[in-house]
Amino acid sequence: MSNIYYGPSNSSIDNCTDVDDLMKRYYLPVFYGAIFIVGVVGNITALLVYIIKVRPWKSSTIIMVNLVITDLLFMISLPFLTYYYSQNDSWTLGITMCRFTRFIFHFNLYGSILFLTCLAIFRYVAIVHPMHAHSIKKKRWGTLACILGWTVAVAEISPIFNQIEMKVQDNKTYCLDLASNNPEFMWPYSWVLTVLGYLVPLVVVCLCYWRIMKELKQGPHKESRKRVRARRLIVLILTCFIVCFFPFHALRAWRIYTKLTPETNCMLDRWAHAAYIISRPIAAVNIIINLPLYTLSGDCFKQAFMEMFRFDRLMSKTKEIVEVAVISKHTTKITHDESS
Template sequence: MSNLYYGSRNTSLDNCTNVDDLVKRYYLPTMYSLIFIVGVVGNITALLVYMVKVRPWKSSTIIMVNLIITDLLFMISLPFLTYYYVLDDSWTLGNIMCRFTRLIFHFNLYGSILFLTCMAIFRYVAVVHPSHGHSIKQKRWGTLACVLCWAVVVAEISPFFYHFGTEENNNKTYCLDFASNNPKFILPYSWVLTVVGYLVPLVVVCLCYWRIMKELKEGPHMGSTKRVRARRLIVMILTCFIVCFFPYHVLRALRIYTNQTPESNCMLNRWVHAVYIISRPIAVLNIIFNLLLYTLSGDCFKQAFMGMFKCDWLNSKSKGVIKVALISKPATNITYEQSS
C-alpha cells in the first residue's frame, strides 16, 4: 500500500491482507451508488412537494427545505467519488474537484447535524413552552436559524480550501480522505470538528429529548397527535445522531491515531482503516432518515405529497370500505356508533 495512507515507517505492509483496499473498491461504490439513487429521487420529490404544494410555509418548512438543499449538494459529488473508487484510488478530475468532493461530504455531514439540531430546539420550544409555540413557527425564525447554520458550517469546513487536495505518488494521483491526510494538521482539526460540530449539538438534542419526554409524560393530552408527532420526531433525530454520526466520529479519531502511531500493528492499521471506510457511507445515511423526517415535521408534507401525486384516492377508497361496513352492521351497533 502506498505510504500516502500508512506513512513510510512501516515496511511490512506488503505482508498484510489488503482488506481496506477491497472495502474501498467494492463497498464504497455500491453504497454511494445506492445513496445517490435514493437521495436524488427522494430529495427532488420532497423539494417539489414543498415548493408546489405546501402552504403556508412555517419555520420548520424552511429548515426542511435547507436540509434538502444540503443533501442535494452532496448528491452532486457522489458520481465523482464512485468513479474514483472504481478506478482503484486514481483521481483524474483535478485538484479543485478533489477539494470539492471532500468538502461537500463534510458540508453535508455538519450541515445536517445543525439543521437537525434546530428542528429539535424548535420542537422543544413548541412542546415545553407552548406560549411561544406560535411565534417560533413564524418564517423569520426559521430563516434566521438557517442563516446561522450555513455560516457556522462554512466556518467549520473552511480549512478544506487550504489543506486538502490531490497528492502524487508513484505516477498516480490520489484524492485522500479526511483521516488519511497530514496527521499534524488533521488531529487537532478533527477534534475541533468532533466537539463543535457533533458533540455540542448531540448534547443539545439529548437535552431537548429529555425535556420533551418529561413534558409529554407529565402534561395533559399525552396522546394528542401533535405530541405523538413531536415524540417521534425527536426520537428519529436522536437515532440519526447515534446510528449515523457517532460511528464515523469515533472511527475517524481511531484511524487518525493509528495512522500516526509508528508502532501500530500492520493488520490493526488495515482493519481500522477498513471500518473507518465502512463508517463513511453510514454517516451520510442521514439522507434516508431525512426523507422520513419530512412526514413528521408538522407542515402537512404527507397530505401535500398525497395530493400532488394523486394518492388521496387510497384514503377515499378506504373510507368507502368503512362506510359499507357500517351500513351492513345491525341497527343496535349503528345506534351505538352514533351515540358514541
C-alpha cells in the same frame, strides 16, 4: 498495492491483508451508489412538495427545505466518489473537484447536524414554552437559524480546501480523504470538528428532547396523534445522531491516531482504515433517515405529498369501490335469504 495511506513505518510492509483496499473498491461504490439513487429521488420529491404544495411556510418548513438542499448538494459529489473508488482510487478530475467532493461530504454532515439541532431547539420552545410557540413559528426565525447554520458549517469546514491533497504514486493520482492527509494538522482539527460540530449539538439535542419528553408525559391525551408524532421525531433524530454520526467521529479519530503513531502494527493500521471506510457511508445514511422527518415535522408535508401525487383521490376511490362491493354483497345476501 500502493501504501500511500499508511505511515512511514508501514510503507514497506507487504505482509498485511489489504482489507481496507477491498473495502474501498467494493463497499464504497455500492453504498454510495445506493445512497445517491434513494437520496436524489427522495429529496427532489420532498423539495417539489415543499415548493409547490406546502402552505403556509413556517420556521420548521424553512429548516426542512434547507436540510433538503444540503442533502441535494451532497448528491452532486456522489457520482464522482462512486466512480473514483470503483476505479481503484484513480482520480482524474483535478485538485479543485477533489477538494470540492471532500468539502461537500463534510458540509452535508455538519450542516445536517446543525439543522437538526435547530429543529430540536424550535420544537423545544414550541412544546415546553407554549406561550412563545406562535412567535417561534414565524418564518424570520427559521430564516435566521438557517443563515446561522450555513455560516457556521462553512466556517467549520473551510480549512479542508487548504489541507486536502492529491498525491501521485505508481502512475496513479489519489484524492485523499480528510483522515489520510497531514496527521499533524488533522489530529487537532478533527477534534475541533468533533467537539464543536458534533458533541455540542448532541448535548443540546439531548437536553431539548429530554425536556420535551418530560412535557409530553404530563397532562391528558398522552397518546394523541400530535404527541405520538413528536415522540417518533425524537427517536428518529437521536437515531441519526447516534447510529450515523457517532461511529464516523470515533473511527475517524482512531484512523488519524494510527496514522500519527509510526509504531502502529500494520494490521491494526489497516483495520483502523477499514473501519473508518465503513463509517463514511453510514454517516451519509443520514440523508435517507432524513426523509421520514419531513412527514413528522408538523408542517402538513404528508397531506401535501398525498395531494400532489393524487393519493388522496386514489384512496377515496378505493374506499368507494370497497363500500360499493360490501353493499352489493350485503344486498345480494338479503335477496338470497328472502328467496329462500
